[in-house]
Amino acid sequence: MSLNRRNFLASTAALASASMLPRVALAADTIKLGSILDTSGIFDAYGKPMDMAMRLAVDEINAAGGLLGKQVEVTAYDTQSDMALYSQYGQQLTRQDQVDVVHGGILSASREAIRQTMRKTKTPYFYNVLYEGGVCDRNIFINGVTPAQQVEALVPYAMSKSGKKVYILAADYNYGQITARWIQKFVADNGGETVGVDFFPLDVSDFGSTIAKIQSAGPDLVIAPLVGGAHLSFFRQWAAAGMKDRIPLASTTLGVGNEHKVLTPEEGNGIMVAYNYSQELDTPANNAFKEKWAAAYGDSNLIHEIAVSNYQGVLTWAEAVRQAGSLDRDAVIAALETGLSIEGPAGKVTVDPKTHHAVLDVHIMEFANQGMKVIETLPQRQPIDTQAVCDLAANPGDNTQYEIQI
CATH class of the missing domain: 3.40.50.2300 (Response regulator)
Incomplete structure (x- = not known):
């Protein structure tokens, strides 16, 4: 919704002491996933379950053997619903923590506060929230509905x-x-x-x-x-x-x-x-997801639309790393641009190569007794609004949030 890394490790001179070598080796033994979310403050009802979903996805990946033979390590920052902290933590994740990917942002203002930092540092960035559409940037992948x-x-x-x-x-x-x-x-x-x-x-x-x-x-x-x-x-x-x-x-x-x-x-x-999601979806994928959530956290009532979107975003990135066989940014992006798909709790999630947005099932629903009753499912809807202005295949250097003419 819209309101609102790498390369710091200073090359100190050549390591003279062999005693430092184990630390250097250890740093290469994990894959680093960065997260920036409002897990406190006025938007914590969005951010806390998103953080929980991200960690659940990472735990599943690690339990299955990790990626490329390595475990995924989470470095997460809480912005306390302060937009200024998005910029600060975005720079910290990319330049100091040297993460391999960032998943984060809730309001559109938070996305735009960190997007250019991710682009400049060539750190793949996933924004996993429904929003107003129009972002066209080869370094970002967006998993929410437009x-x-x-x-x-x-x-x-x-x-x-x-x-x-x-x-x-x-x-x-x-x-x-x-x-x-x-x-x-x-x-x-x-x-x-x-x-x-x-x-x-x-x-x-x-x-x-x-x-x-x-x-x-x-x-x-x-x-x-x-x-x-x-x-x-x-x-x-x-x-x-x-x-x-x-x-x-x-x-x-x-x-x-x-x-x-x-x-x-x-x-x-x-x-x-x-x-894209309702807890009332009666599918094997959603039922399994709710069971995993309940086993990890005890209360599946916290699951919501953008928590699931964040979960699906992490799984999408992980599948791209597997297909690329590498953490190299360009290789991961190329894997995503094949039209990669995963099956998530909300259904099939497919990357649209032209826009880097997701093709998603959309469920028309009505609230009933504090639940979301599914009335109709519209499968695999394209982000045609953003497709009208964004073509990263033709213009891979584009870096614009278009205000789509309506």
Whole structure:
């Protein structure tokens, strides 16, 4: 979502003492995976399960013998939900810790705070979160859904359940602003009308005047790309005002951090979403994943959309290392660009060589008793929004986040 390494090991002179050689050998005996996430602070509900999922994937890889005959070692930093620390830790991972790959970032601002550092230091970077689309950079791989994969599926379903007049409430930063424009496009494409659009800073928690404004506008449907704990207040206040049963709700973000488990059934039931993952997916891969999670952590209720995306991102990178037979950046990227696929808890994950985004299953769902009931599965949806502006096969040197014209 959007709001918000190597080469430090100084070549000291030639090692004169043989006593230092074991340390040098030991450093080469592990593969270093770097992680930067908000595991405390206001976004920890997203970051903590992402960290747990990453460690679960690494433990599985190591239990199976590691990669290239080596164990994977995690170096992780907690940004405490402070964007400034992303830049600091990004440089530390690449220049001091000399990691072989980085998985990290939650808000788009955090991704952009570290992406250029990863590119300059030639450290492969995985951003495993749904976001607004448009990033075109051969050094990054993105495993979350984009608007063309998610919003294009959600809008017509939600309109078919409600009506043609839509009101949009969105977080006031890159992700919310761009996603609101995509919603407007798909509303119009499906014969609807957007009757209002409002944006809210992440710390806003009082939506009383907004609810009154929506009542005056009289929409058939409210779609809410709101983000974070403060914005969760909208859904509670909407239900408390008696509006939930009068005007249906849909969201492109609610539930990715298990917010539907915080809402009561009376507050959440019937809210419509579309994501790559639900705990309710009854598949062998998902059931096995939940069993592994429960064995490791005891409580599988913490699993959410972007935790699974992070898990799948680590497995995707690991498979690329296996296929490349090397940690060399260009070899790993070349392996990923073959259209590599893995089977994850959410289904098949395939790397799109043109954009380095993931081709993913998208599940249209409704909240029911603090769960996500799967209504329909749309298999292997392409990131066609980013494909419209990004072609890394033709332009491998591109380094742009495009604002896709809608």
